[in-house]
Amino acid sequence: MTLPAKMKAMVLTRHGDLDAYAWHEDWPTPSPDPGQVLVKVGACGLNNTDVNTRSGWYSKAVSEATTGGAYETVAEEDPSWGGAPITFPRIQGADVCGRIVSVGEGVDPGRIGERVITDNWLRDPGDPENKDKTGYFGSEMDGGFAEYTVIPATNALAVTSDLSDAELATFSCSYSTAEGMLTRARVTSSDTVLVPGASGGVGGALVQLAKRRGAWVIAMASEVKHADVAALGADRVLPRAPDDLRAALKDERITVLADVVGGAAWPGLIDLLARGGRYTCSGAIAGPMVELDLRTLYLRDLTFTGSTVIDRDVMPRLIGYIEAGEIKPALAATYPLADLKEAQQAFIDKTHTGNIVVIP
Numbered sequence: 001m002t003l004p005a006k007m008k009a010m011v012l013t014r015h016g017d018l019d020a021y022a023w024h025e026d027w028p029t030p031s032p033d034p035g036q037v038l039v040k041v042g043a044c045g046l047n048n049t050d051v052n053t054r055s056g057w058y059s060k061a062v063s064e065a066t067t068g069g070a071y072e073t074v075a076e077e078d079p080s081w082g083g084a085p086i087t088f089p090r091i092q093g094a095d096v097c098g099r100i101v102s103v104g105e106g107v108d109p110g111r112i113g114e115r116v117i118t119d120n121w122l123r124d125p126g127d128p129e130n131k132d133k134t135g136y137f138g139s140e141m142d143g144g145f146a147e148y149t150v151i152p153a154t155n156a157l158a159v160t161s162d163l164s165d166a167e168l169a170t171f172s173c174s175y176s177t178a179e180g181m182l183t184r185a186r187v188t189s190s191d192t193v194l195v196p197g198a199s200g201g202v203g204g205a206l207v208q209l210a211k212r213r214g215a216w217v218i219a220m221a222s223e224v225k226h227a228d229v230a231a232l233g234a235d236r237v238l239p240r241a242p243d244d245l246r247a248a249l250k251d252e253r254i255t256v257l258a259d260v261v262g263g264a265a266w267p268g269l270i271d272l273l274a275r276g277g278r279y280t281c282s283g284a285i286a287g288p289m290v291e292l293d294l295r296t297l298y299l300r301d302l303t304f305t306g307s308t309v310i311d312r313d314v315m316p317r318l319i320g321y322i323e324a325g326e327i328k329p330a331l332a333a334t335y336p337l338a339d340l341k342e343a344q345q346a347f348i349d350k351t352h353t354g355n356i357v358v359i360p
Contacts, residue, residue: 001101003038004029008360009146010340011089015056015079017070018341022089030142030150032104035125037153039116042165043334044144045095046347046356047173047201048260048283053080053092053139065263065287068348081308086139093145093358094120094138097168100156107153116156118144118172119315125154131309145340147360157319167329168322170355174201175318175327177282178209178258180310185256185280185303189214194254196269197261198234199225199353202283204330206258207232212326218252221353228353232330241265246272256280263287275300282307330354 009027014020032038048066052058056074057066058081064071080086096118100111122140124133137143137151161168187193193210197203198219210217211233219234226237242248245268254272257279263286270292273279279302284290296302321327332352335343337360347356 003102003148007147008337009091010093010337012054012092013089015054015070015074017055018068018344020054020070021341023338027146029148032102032107032150034105035107035152035154036104036150037100037107037111037116037156038102038148038150039096039098039144039156040101040148041096041144041146041360042098043096043169043357043359044093044337045169045173045201046344046358047094048285049081049094049136049139049173050092051344051348053086058083063287063289066285068344080139081136082134082140090139091142091144091146091149092138093143093149094118094136095169095172095174095355095357096137096144096149096151097159097165098144098149101148103153111153111156111158114156114158115160117159117168117319118151119155119157120172120176121309122152122155123312128312134309145337145358157315159319160323163322163329166334166357166359167331169357170201170329170331171318171322171327172315174355175205175209176310176314177202177260177307178205179314179318181206181258181280181282181305181307182209182213183311183314184305184307185258185278187213187215187256187258191215191255192218192252193256193258194218194220194269194272195234195258196220196240196265197259197285198229198232198237200260200285200350201330201355202260204229204232204354205327207234208327209321210258211235212321215256218249218254225353228330245269260284261286262290266290267292270296270302273300273302276302278303278305280305280307332356334359
Protein backbone atom coordinates (compact mmCIF):
# COMPACT_ATOMS: atom_id res chain seq x y z
CA MET A 1 0.00 0.00 0.00
CA THR A 2 1.07 3.60 -0.53
CA LEU A 3 1.73 5.28 2.79
CA PRO A 4 1.15 8.99 3.33
CA ALA A 5 4.16 11.19 4.01
CA LYS A 6 2.24 13.08 6.70
CA MET A 7 -0.18 11.99 9.41
CA LYS A 8 -2.38 13.34 12.18
CA ALA A 9 -0.88 13.20 15.67
CA MET A 10 -1.37 14.59 19.16
CA VAL A 11 2.08 15.70 20.29
CA LEU A 12 3.26 16.39 23.84
CA THR A 13 5.51 19.46 23.73
CA ARG A 14 6.62 19.66 27.39
CA HIS A 15 5.66 18.70 30.93
CA GLY A 16 2.57 20.61 31.93
CA ASP A 17 -1.21 20.75 31.94
CA LEU A 18 -3.43 19.64 29.08
CA ASP A 19 -2.30 22.64 27.05
CA ALA A 20 1.08 20.89 26.70
CA TYR A 21 -0.54 18.84 23.91
CA ALA A 22 -0.51 20.17 20.35
CA TRP A 23 -2.64 18.78 17.51
CA HIS A 24 -0.89 18.30 14.15
CA GLU A 25 -2.35 17.21 10.83
CA ASP A 26 1.00 17.26 9.00
CA TRP A 27 3.31 15.33 11.32
CA PRO A 28 5.88 13.20 9.45
CA THR A 29 4.79 9.58 9.13
CA PRO A 30 7.53 7.43 10.71
CA SER A 31 9.38 4.69 8.84
CA PRO A 32 10.40 1.41 10.49
CA ASP A 33 14.10 0.97 11.25
CA PRO A 34 15.68 -2.50 11.09
CA GLY A 35 13.82 -4.83 13.44
CA GLN A 36 10.76 -2.55 13.61
CA VAL A 37 7.28 -2.58 12.13
CA LEU A 38 5.00 0.30 11.11
CA VAL A 39 1.49 -0.04 12.51
CA LYS A 40 -1.58 1.79 11.26
CA VAL A 41 -3.30 2.62 14.54
CA GLY A 42 -6.91 1.48 14.80
CA ALA A 43 -7.33 2.61 18.40
CA CYS A 44 -5.17 3.60 21.38
CA GLY A 45 -6.10 3.35 25.04
CA LEU A 46 -5.40 5.93 27.73
CA ASN A 47 -3.57 5.12 30.94
CA ASN A 48 -2.12 6.75 34.06
CA THR A 49 1.42 6.74 32.67
CA ASP A 50 0.35 9.26 30.02
CA VAL A 51 -1.10 11.58 32.66
CA ASN A 52 1.71 11.15 35.18
CA THR A 53 4.47 11.73 32.64
CA ARG A 54 2.74 14.73 31.09
CA SER A 55 2.13 16.36 34.47
CA GLY A 56 5.51 15.41 35.98
CA TRP A 57 3.92 13.43 38.84
CA TYR A 58 6.64 10.78 38.85
CA SER A 59 9.18 13.31 40.13
CA LYS A 60 10.34 12.64 43.69
CA ALA A 61 9.72 16.33 44.31
CA VAL A 62 5.96 15.67 44.06
CA SER A 63 4.14 14.24 47.08
CA GLU A 64 0.50 14.96 46.18
CA ALA A 65 -2.10 12.63 44.71
CA THR A 66 -2.40 12.27 40.96
CA THR A 67 -4.58 15.12 39.70
CA GLY A 68 -3.59 15.42 36.06
CA GLY A 69 -2.61 19.06 36.55
CA ALA A 70 0.94 20.35 36.17
CA TYR A 71 3.12 20.21 39.29
CA GLU A 72 5.21 23.28 40.05
CA THR A 73 7.55 21.20 42.21
CA VAL A 74 8.68 18.88 39.40
CA ALA A 75 12.40 18.18 39.38
CA GLU A 76 13.45 18.19 35.76
CA GLU A 77 15.97 15.42 36.29
CA ASP A 78 13.38 12.74 37.28
CA PRO A 79 9.95 13.49 35.77
CA SER A 80 9.28 10.14 34.08
CA TRP A 81 8.37 6.64 35.28
CA GLY A 82 12.02 5.53 35.07
CA GLY A 83 13.41 8.51 36.95
CA ALA A 84 15.07 10.09 33.92
CA PRO A 85 14.07 12.90 31.54
CA ILE A 86 12.31 12.18 28.27
CA THR A 87 12.79 14.13 25.08
CA PHE A 88 10.25 16.44 23.47
CA PRO A 89 8.33 16.55 21.25
CA ARG A 90 6.92 13.15 22.17
CA ILE A 91 3.88 11.23 20.96
CA GLN A 92 2.42 9.37 23.94
CA GLY A 93 -0.05 6.49 23.91
CA ALA A 94 0.95 2.92 24.70
CA ASP A 95 -2.13 0.75 24.23
CA VAL A 96 -2.24 0.34 20.46
CA CYS A 97 -4.40 -2.00 18.44
CA GLY A 98 -3.83 -1.84 14.70
CA ARG A 99 -2.39 -3.57 11.64
CA ILE A 100 1.18 -3.84 10.42
CA VAL A 101 1.50 -1.97 7.13
CA SER A 102 5.27 -1.96 6.63
CA VAL A 103 8.31 -3.74 8.07
CA GLY A 104 11.93 -2.79 8.54
CA GLU A 105 14.96 -4.74 7.46
CA GLY A 106 15.19 -8.16 9.07
CA VAL A 107 11.44 -8.50 9.71
CA ASP A 108 9.39 -11.07 7.81
CA PRO A 109 7.32 -9.22 5.15
CA GLY A 110 4.66 -11.85 5.71
CA ARG A 111 3.73 -9.95 8.87
CA ILE A 112 2.25 -7.13 6.79
CA GLY A 113 -1.50 -7.17 7.38
CA GLU A 114 -1.26 -8.76 10.85
CA ARG A 115 -3.61 -7.41 13.47
CA VAL A 116 -1.57 -6.65 16.59
CA ILE A 117 -1.63 -5.22 20.08
CA THR A 118 1.45 -3.90 21.81
CA ASP A 119 3.77 -5.23 24.47
CA ASN A 120 4.78 -1.84 25.81
CA TRP A 121 8.03 -2.77 27.55
CA LEU A 122 11.01 -1.95 25.34
CA ARG A 123 13.85 -4.30 26.27
CA ASP A 124 17.52 -4.41 25.38
CA PRO A 125 17.78 -7.16 22.73
CA GLY A 126 21.14 -8.24 24.13
CA ASP A 127 20.04 -8.19 27.76
CA PRO A 128 16.24 -8.56 27.80
CA GLU A 129 15.95 -9.61 31.44
CA ASN A 130 17.73 -6.50 32.72
CA LYS A 131 15.02 -4.21 34.09
CA ASP A 132 17.49 -1.31 34.26
CA LYS A 133 17.67 -1.35 30.46
CA THR A 134 13.95 -1.07 29.75
CA GLY A 135 11.93 1.74 28.24
CA TYR A 136 8.22 2.23 27.71
CA PHE A 137 6.36 2.66 24.45
CA GLY A 138 4.93 6.18 24.32
CA SER A 139 7.54 7.41 26.79
CA GLU A 140 11.07 6.49 25.73
CA MET A 141 9.90 6.27 22.11
CA ASP A 142 6.89 7.67 20.27
CA GLY A 143 3.63 5.82 20.79
CA GLY A 144 0.14 5.53 19.41
CA PHE A 145 -1.60 8.91 19.72
CA ALA A 146 -1.21 9.18 15.95
CA GLU A 147 -2.40 7.56 12.75
CA TYR A 148 0.80 5.51 12.46
CA THR A 149 3.47 4.34 14.87
CA VAL A 150 6.64 2.25 14.80
CA ILE A 151 7.55 -0.34 17.40
CA PRO A 152 10.06 -3.21 17.62
CA ALA A 153 8.65 -6.22 15.80
CA THR A 154 8.96 -8.31 18.96
CA ASN A 155 6.63 -5.85 20.73
CA ALA A 156 3.87 -6.12 18.11
CA LEU A 157 1.94 -9.23 19.14
CA ALA A 158 -0.45 -10.86 16.70
CA VAL A 159 -3.98 -11.34 18.01
CA THR A 160 -6.94 -13.20 16.54
CA SER A 161 -10.19 -11.89 17.98
CA ASP A 162 -13.69 -10.75 17.05
CA LEU A 163 -13.32 -7.82 19.45
CA SER A 164 -13.19 -4.32 17.94
CA ASP A 165 -9.97 -2.32 17.76
CA ALA A 166 -11.25 -0.10 20.57
CA GLU A 167 -11.98 -3.11 22.78
CA LEU A 168 -8.57 -4.65 22.12
CA ALA A 169 -6.91 -1.31 22.91
CA THR A 170 -8.06 -1.65 26.53
CA PHE A 171 -5.78 -4.59 27.34
CA SER A 172 -2.07 -3.84 26.92
CA CYS A 173 -1.31 -1.52 29.83
CA SER A 174 -4.07 -2.16 32.38
CA TYR A 175 -4.24 -5.93 32.04
CA SER A 176 -0.49 -6.50 31.79
CA THR A 177 -0.03 -4.32 34.88
CA ALA A 178 -2.65 -6.34 36.75
CA GLU A 179 -1.27 -9.70 35.62
CA GLY A 180 2.21 -8.56 36.61
CA MET A 181 0.99 -7.64 40.09
CA LEU A 182 -0.82 -10.94 40.60
CA THR A 183 2.21 -12.84 39.35
CA ARG A 184 4.52 -11.06 41.79
CA ALA A 185 2.06 -11.78 44.62
CA ARG A 186 1.77 -15.46 43.58
CA VAL A 187 -2.05 -15.35 43.64
CA THR A 188 -3.78 -18.73 43.51
CA SER A 189 -7.22 -20.18 44.07
CA SER A 190 -6.53 -20.34 47.81
CA ASP A 191 -6.33 -16.55 48.12
CA THR A 192 -8.80 -13.85 49.06
CA VAL A 193 -7.79 -10.71 47.15
CA LEU A 194 -8.87 -7.19 48.14
CA VAL A 195 -8.85 -4.66 45.27
CA PRO A 196 -9.23 -0.94 46.12
CA GLY A 197 -10.03 1.27 43.14
CA ALA A 198 -11.69 -1.63 41.33
CA SER A 199 -13.58 0.56 38.84
CA GLY A 200 -10.43 1.81 37.13
CA GLY A 201 -8.65 0.14 34.22
CA VAL A 202 -6.08 -1.71 36.34
CA GLY A 203 -8.53 -2.33 39.18
CA GLY A 204 -11.08 -3.93 36.89
CA ALA A 205 -8.36 -6.00 35.27
CA LEU A 206 -7.23 -7.17 38.72
CA VAL A 207 -10.76 -8.34 39.47
CA GLN A 208 -11.03 -10.33 36.25
CA LEU A 209 -7.54 -11.80 36.33
CA ALA A 210 -7.68 -12.75 40.01
CA LYS A 211 -11.00 -14.50 39.36
CA ARG A 212 -9.41 -16.27 36.41
CA ARG A 213 -6.86 -17.68 38.88
CA GLY A 214 -9.72 -18.94 41.04
CA ALA A 215 -9.28 -16.44 43.89
CA TRP A 216 -12.10 -15.02 45.98
CA VAL A 217 -12.19 -11.30 45.05
CA ILE A 218 -13.49 -8.41 47.13
CA ALA A 219 -13.63 -5.13 45.22
CA MET A 220 -13.90 -1.57 46.52
CA ALA A 221 -15.48 1.16 44.39
CA SER A 222 -17.88 4.10 44.48
CA GLU A 223 -21.39 2.80 45.02
CA VAL A 224 -22.66 4.18 41.70
CA LYS A 225 -20.17 1.83 40.01
CA HIS A 226 -20.99 -1.32 41.99
CA ALA A 227 -23.08 -2.95 39.27
CA ASP A 228 -20.31 -2.44 36.70
CA VAL A 229 -17.67 -3.87 39.03
CA ALA A 230 -19.86 -6.84 39.94
CA ALA A 231 -20.25 -7.56 36.22
CA LEU A 232 -16.46 -7.97 36.03
CA GLY A 233 -16.77 -10.96 38.36
CA ALA A 234 -16.12 -9.62 41.86
CA ASP A 235 -17.50 -11.92 44.55
CA ARG A 236 -18.23 -8.98 46.83
CA VAL A 237 -18.27 -5.23 46.16
CA LEU A 238 -17.79 -2.78 49.04
CA PRO A 239 -17.96 1.02 49.15
CA ARG A 240 -14.78 2.89 48.27
CA ALA A 241 -14.47 4.26 51.81
CA PRO A 242 -16.77 2.43 54.26
CA ASP A 243 -17.10 3.86 57.76
CA ASP A 244 -15.74 0.62 59.21
CA LEU A 245 -14.00 -1.50 56.59
CA ARG A 246 -13.10 -4.26 59.03
CA ALA A 247 -16.75 -4.63 60.01
CA ALA A 248 -17.80 -4.52 56.34
CA LEU A 249 -15.41 -7.39 55.59
CA LYS A 250 -16.98 -9.46 58.38
CA ASP A 251 -14.99 -12.69 58.70
CA GLU A 252 -13.08 -12.43 55.41
CA ARG A 253 -9.39 -13.35 55.71
CA ILE A 254 -7.50 -11.08 53.29
CA THR A 255 -4.35 -12.80 52.01
CA VAL A 256 -3.53 -10.41 49.15
CA LEU A 257 -4.00 -6.65 48.82
CA ALA A 258 -3.62 -5.58 45.17
CA ASP A 259 -3.32 -1.80 45.25
CA VAL A 260 -2.97 1.08 42.82
CA VAL A 261 -4.51 3.67 45.16
CA GLY A 262 -2.28 4.35 48.19
CA GLY A 263 -3.09 7.61 49.97
CA ALA A 264 -4.47 8.27 53.43
CA ALA A 265 -6.44 5.02 53.67
CA TRP A 266 -3.35 2.89 53.10
CA PRO A 267 -2.42 2.07 56.74
CA GLY A 268 -5.91 0.76 57.43
CA LEU A 269 -5.77 -1.49 54.39
CA ILE A 270 -2.40 -2.93 55.40
CA ASP A 271 -3.80 -3.68 58.86
CA LEU A 272 -6.38 -5.97 57.21
CA LEU A 273 -3.81 -8.39 55.81
CA ALA A 274 -3.71 -11.80 57.43
CA ARG A 275 -0.46 -13.16 58.84
CA GLY A 276 1.77 -14.09 55.93
CA GLY A 277 -0.26 -11.88 53.59
CA ARG A 278 1.09 -10.20 50.48
CA TYR A 279 0.82 -6.60 49.38
CA THR A 280 1.44 -5.80 45.71
CA CYS A 281 1.48 -2.28 44.30
CA SER A 282 1.66 -0.63 40.89
CA GLY A 283 0.31 2.85 41.52
CA ALA A 284 -0.60 5.52 44.03
CA ILE A 285 -3.38 7.60 42.50
CA ALA A 286 -4.61 8.82 45.91
CA GLY A 287 -1.09 9.82 46.94
CA PRO A 288 2.39 8.27 47.12
CA MET A 289 3.26 9.25 50.68
CA VAL A 290 1.94 6.73 53.23
CA GLU A 291 2.60 5.79 56.85
CA LEU A 292 3.76 2.30 57.78
CA ASP A 293 4.09 0.83 61.23
CA LEU A 294 7.05 -1.50 60.67
CA ARG A 295 5.74 -3.74 63.44
CA THR A 296 2.78 -4.57 61.22
CA LEU A 297 5.16 -5.60 58.46
CA TYR A 298 7.50 -7.81 60.44
CA LEU A 299 5.35 -9.12 63.27
CA ARG A 300 2.70 -10.30 60.80
CA ASP A 301 5.24 -11.79 58.36
CA LEU A 302 3.95 -9.71 55.46
CA THR A 303 5.52 -9.53 52.00
CA PHE A 304 5.51 -6.32 49.97
CA THR A 305 6.18 -6.30 46.22
CA GLY A 306 6.34 -3.44 43.76
CA SER A 307 5.44 -4.23 40.18
CA THR A 308 6.35 -2.12 37.17
CA VAL A 309 8.43 -3.93 34.54
CA ILE A 310 6.49 -7.10 33.82
CA ASP A 311 7.99 -10.51 33.12
CA ARG A 312 8.37 -11.30 29.42
CA ASP A 313 5.76 -14.05 29.45
CA VAL A 314 2.93 -11.83 30.74
CA MET A 315 1.80 -10.35 27.41
CA PRO A 316 1.83 -13.66 25.50
CA ARG A 317 -0.28 -15.11 28.32
CA LEU A 318 -2.72 -12.22 28.01
CA ILE A 319 -3.03 -12.80 24.28
CA GLY A 320 -3.97 -16.39 25.10
CA TYR A 321 -6.59 -15.25 27.61
CA ILE A 322 -8.09 -12.84 25.05
CA GLU A 323 -8.21 -15.40 22.27
CA ALA A 324 -9.77 -17.98 24.58
CA GLY A 325 -12.41 -15.49 25.75
CA GLU A 326 -11.28 -15.82 29.37
CA ILE A 327 -11.16 -12.06 29.95
CA LYS A 328 -13.31 -9.32 28.51
CA PRO A 329 -12.72 -5.64 27.73
CA ALA A 330 -14.18 -2.92 29.93
CA LEU A 331 -14.55 -0.16 27.36
CA ALA A 332 -16.02 2.94 28.98
CA ALA A 333 -15.91 5.41 26.08
CA THR A 334 -14.25 6.28 22.79
CA TYR A 335 -13.16 9.72 21.57
CA PRO A 336 -11.66 10.98 18.32
CA LEU A 337 -7.89 11.37 18.64
CA ALA A 338 -8.26 15.09 17.99
CA ASP A 339 -10.28 15.24 21.23
CA LEU A 340 -7.54 13.64 23.34
CA LYS A 341 -7.55 16.53 25.80
CA GLU A 342 -11.25 15.99 26.53
CA ALA A 343 -10.70 12.23 26.71
CA GLN A 344 -7.84 12.61 29.17
CA GLN A 345 -9.87 15.00 31.32
CA ALA A 346 -12.65 12.41 31.45
CA PHE A 347 -10.03 9.81 32.39
CA ILE A 348 -8.78 12.07 35.20
CA ASP A 349 -12.31 12.79 36.46
CA LYS A 350 -12.86 9.03 36.86
CA THR A 351 -16.63 9.06 36.59
CA HIS A 352 -16.32 6.04 34.28
CA THR A 353 -15.73 2.35 34.87
CA GLY A 354 -13.04 0.70 32.80
CA ASN A 355 -10.90 2.16 30.01
CA ILE A 356 -11.13 5.15 27.67
CA VAL A 357 -9.84 4.86 24.11
CA VAL A 358 -9.09 7.33 21.29
CA ILE A 359 -9.62 6.61 17.60
CA PRO A 360 -7.40 8.28 14.94
